[in-house]
Amino acid sequence: MTIDQISVFLENKPGRLAQITDILNKNDIDISAISIADTTNFGIVRMIVNRPGLAIKAIRNAGFTVNTAQVLAVEVPDSPGGLHYVLDILNKENISIEYLYSFVRRPSQKALILFRVGDIERSIKTLTEMDINILTSDRIYEL
Amino acid sequence: MIYWNKTHECMDRRALRDLQKQRLMETVERVYYNVPYYRDLMQKQGLMPEDIKELSDLKNLPFTTKDNLRDNYPYGLFAVPLSEIIRIHASSGTTGKPTVVGYTRHDITSWSELMARTLSCGGATKDSVIQVAYGYGLFTGGLGVHYGAERLGASVIPISGGNTKRQIMLMKDFGTDVLACTPSYALYIAETAMEMGINKEELKLKYGILGAEPWTEGFRKEIEEKLGITAIDIYGLSEIIGPGVASECLYKSGLHIWEDYFIPEIIDPVTEEVLPEGKEGELVFTTIAKEGIPVIRYRTRDISSLKYEPCPCGRTHVRMRKVLGRTDDMLIIRGVNVFPSQIESILTDIGGIEPHYLLVIDRVDKLDSLEVLVEVSESLFSDEIRKLEELNHKITHEIHSALGLTATVRLVEPKSIERSEGKARRVIDKRK
Numbered sequence: 192m193t194i195d196q197i198s199v200f201l202e203n204k205p206g207r208l209a210q211i212t213d214i215l216n217k218n219d220i221d222i223s224a225i226s227i228a229d230t231t232n233f234g235i236v237r238m239i240v241n242r243p244g245l246a247i248k249a250i251r252n253a254g255f256t257v258n259t260a261q262v263l264a265v266e267v268p269d270s271p272g273g274l275h276y277v278l279d280i281l282n283k284e285n286i287s288i289e290y291l292y293s294f295v296r297r298p299s300q301k302a303l304i305l306f307r308v309g310d311i312e313r314s315i316k317t318l319t320e321m322d323i324n325i326l327t328s329d330r331i332y333e334l
Numbered sequence: 335m336i337y338w339n340k341t342h343e344c345m346d347r348r349a350l351r352d353l354q355k356q357r358l359m360e361t362v363e364r365v366y367y368n369v370p371y372y373r374d375l376m377q378k379q380g381l382m383p384e385d386i387k388e389l390s391d392l393k394n395l396p397f398t399t400k401d402n403l404r405d406n407y408p409y410g411l412f413a414v415p416l417s418e419i420i421r422i423h424a425s426s427g428t429t430g431k432p433t434v435v436g437y438t439r440h441d442i443t444s445w446s447e448l449m450a451r452t453l454s455c456g457g458a459t460k461d462s463v464i465q466v467a468y469g470y471g472l473f474t475g476g477l478g479v480h481y482g483a484e485r486l487g488a489s490v491i492p493i494s495g496g497n498t499k500r501q502i503m504l505m506k507d508f509g510t511d512v513l514a515c516t517p518s519y520a521l522y523i524a525e526t527a528m529e530m531g532i533n534k535e536e537l538k539l540k541y542g543i544l545g546a547e548p549w550t551e552g553f554r555k556e557i558e559e560k561l562g563i564t565a566i567d568i569y570g571l572s573e574i575i576g577p578g579v580a581s582e583c584l585y586k587s588g589l590h591i592w593e594d595y596f597i598p599e600i601i602d603p604v605t606e607e608v609l610p611e612g613k614e615g616e617l618v619f620t621t622i623a624k625e626g627i628p629v630i631r632y633r634t635r636d637i638s639s640l641k642y643e644p645c646p647c648g649r650t651h652v653r654m655r656k657v658l659g660r661t662d663d664m665l666i667i668r669g670v671n672v673f674p675s676q677i678e679s680i681l682t683d684i685g686g687i688e689p690h691y692l693l694v695i696d697r698v699d700k701l702d703s704l705e706v707l708v709e710v711s712e713s714l715f716s717d718e719i720r721k722l723e724e725l726n727h728k729i730t731h732e733i734h735s736a737l738g739l740t741a742t743v744r745l746v747e748p749k750s751i752e753r754s755e756g757k758a759r760r761v762i763d764k765r766k
Contacts, residue, residue: 198717200710202747228719233745235717254749256710260717289718307717312583 193261193317194258195243196305199236200256203229211236211250218242218249223331224305226292237292239264239305241332263296263314264331266324269302277304277323284317286310326334338486340448340455342594344533350650353594355389359624362395363388364609365628368413371406372396372630373400376692392620393608397631403433403573411627412436419626424472425572432472435572442481444623448578448592449482455581455588455590455649456566457510457541460487465505467515467523471493472690474576475546480577488512495519498526498714506532511540516563517549517557519538524560534562544567548636548657551682563701567656573632575620580654588641595623598654599631600640600672603661614626614676616661617654635661637673659666665761667695668702670739674760677706680732684725685714692751704741706733 202205208227224239240246250257261314267273269317281288287309292301305328308314318325337343344354363383365372375396377718385391403411411731419436421556426432435447458464476494483490491499491508496517501523505513513520520542529538532709539561545568551577557565569589570577579596580589591598600609603616617634637659642652659675666716667673674693681689690709695702708729716722722745729743752759 195719199714200715200722200745200747202750207747229721230719233722235722237717254747256715256748258712258715258717289720298596313556 192238192263192325192327193311194239194286194305194326195204195244196300197243197250197258197263198237198260199238199250200234201234203234208236210253213245214238214249214253216224218245220249221246222244222333223296224292225293226290227306228290231274231331236239237290239294239331251264261311262307263311263318263328264303265306265318266301266326267297267304269300271296273302274304277318280317280323281306281308281314284313286314336454336459337649338451338583342396343451343651345592345594345650346649351389354551354622357595358389358392358620359383359386359627359737361620361622361624362630364413364625365630369411369628371402371411372390377660389597391612392599392631395620397606397618397633398629399633400433400573402508402602406433407431408434409436411629413627413628414438420652420701421477423474423572423576423599425476426473429635433573435474435576438625441545441575441624441626444595445575445578446481446485446596448575449478450485451592452568452578452581453479453482453486453488453543455513455583455647455756456512456543456568457564457565457584458483458486458488458543461509461536462486462512463491463510463539464488464512464514465491465501465508465510467492467493467495467501467513468577468626473578474570475516478570478576478578479543483514490641498523498653499530502527502530502532502537504614505539509538511538512543513539513541513561513563516546517542517544517567520544520557520561521553521567524557527654534560537561537589539563541566543581543709545569549657550658550678551656555560569657571634574634575624582656583645583647583649585647587645588655588666590645590649590651591640591654595653596621598640598652600638601679602666603633603635604666604671610630611640611642614655614673616656637661637664639673663761665693665695665763667704667739671705672737672739676736677733678760680729680736681708684728684732685711690751693761694764699758702765704739706741707746707749707751708742708743710745711748714745 222243230236289307293307335362342380366383426436454748466479470476482519514665533765542563566582568581570579578593582589600615609615614710617636636657638654694705733741
């Protein structure tokens with residue numbers, strides 16, 4: 192139910208992000224979602240790619256610090272209050288959200304949001320009980 | 335717990351201090367009457383041997399430096415005629431003349447005793463097969479360990495350094511369980527064994543008695559994992575006696591200095607003032623039971639601190655912190671003495687592995703600034719900004735509580751700090 196997200200540590204220097212996309216391009220790896228969190232001096236690039244194992248190896252070999260985290264790809268109604276509906280469910284269960292970002296492409300009329308949560312197992316249980324669709328990695332890579 | 339000489343190693347501290355006082359007075363008398371160099375210095379200060387009555391009088395005696403030993407090359411500081419000397423060792427002397435030391439028969443016996451203690455402290459017994467891969471010759475490492483291992487009654491393989499593949503073959507065939515060499519050579523042996531397709535399970539190695547160069551905790555872990563051993567740090571220098579000045583016990587929490595033979599002090603390398611227990615500074619030794627070349631307050635230029643609290647191993651002798659740096663590396667930032675090794679140990683404690691870091695010191699508006707660049711390894715990295723910021727604060731906080739300095743910590747990418755010949759440059763001082 193969870194999806195492997197790749198995170199890369201980057202210093203805030205010109206051209207660093209392009210180096211990552213270059214590595215992925217050369218290895219024919221497709222990025223389906225990306226988000227950057229930044230501070231004054233450094234940033235973290237988080238990505239969902241179609242071949243995470245290969246991507247990690249290639250990025251690590253180029254000398255970057257990489258790790259993986261498990262995230263949830265959650266379908267959210269694309270209408271006012273859609274995201275709030277999902278957040279409210281998690282909030283009521285007291286599940287913390289570290290961060291979230293969205294997919295560009297979408298499988299249906301719904302928006303697709305990636306969640307990094309404090310308690311994965313409980314999130315899956317709670318959301319599926321509420322009939323909220325969580326996509327598997329197979330579906331994501333097909334998009 | 336195995337002791338070689340329980341009576342002395344676990345001696346009551348008050349009795350130990352009485353013994354030190356007695357031996358210090360004898361030593362001062364010996365150098366005053368037998369070594370013109372020390373007599374002149376003492377006379378200039380208006381000191382007579384009988385002025386040294388207590389251990390606290392030690393601080394009134396002059397220091398001895400490596401240069402003083404060189405200036406008296408070769409035999410100027412010997413306290414006995416050459417006819418009493420049965421062995422001569424010398425340092426490599428890469429910078430000018432070597433420093434020469436001489437041992438009487440009694441000194442060789444003492445040295446063997448101290449090395450037998452050191453080896454027992456690190457896990458060796460009379461049943462051990464000890465491979466001595468320290469160099470034999472003028473260097474004190476090989477013969478020092480050799481005599482101690484024989485005294486212990488172990489089976490000694492006097493193979494010396496080098497010829498690594500043969501070392502490993504004999505290690506396997508002879509069933510060596512204790513390896514004595516430098517830490518870097520131990521790691522080289524481990525890597526060569528791997529290349530030869532010999533894994534650690536085929537060897538009987540249990541303990542490594544490693545010394546003669548500074549090495550970090552990260553380095554220790556790597557050796558221990560690759561060879562499947564407990565790696566023990568030993569400390570010594572030829573000017574004092576050679577190996578056998580201090581040794582870690584199996585608790586690996588500082589090195590016991592054999593205080594019935596040596597009195598340690600920690601001084602501020604700039605003001606030369608004696609520092610209290612726990613403070614970091616330059617390690618100074620006075621030998622109190624040596625005949626050939628007794629040395630008064632020898633400045634080692636090694637950075638350490640002393641800890642007198644009892645050790646769980648039962649030995650009462652003071653422990654010195656593992657030496658990680660030299661006074662030559664010392665920086666003065668806003669009037670505070672800073673050793674790069676202090677920051678290194680903070681980072682090692684936080685990250686659990688050997689860190690890559692760079693200290694950048696600058697002067698902005700007449701005020702010193704310290705910036706610490708830390709490479710983010712995978713063990714430090716997190717996908718959450720919050721955790722990386724916490725890491726940043728933690729490092730800043732630990733540096734502040736250890737040094738009293740506010741540093742700007744910057745997390746940087748791996749390999750972004752320049753390396754030369756595999757070794758990282760640790761300091762850029764822009765004030766110069």
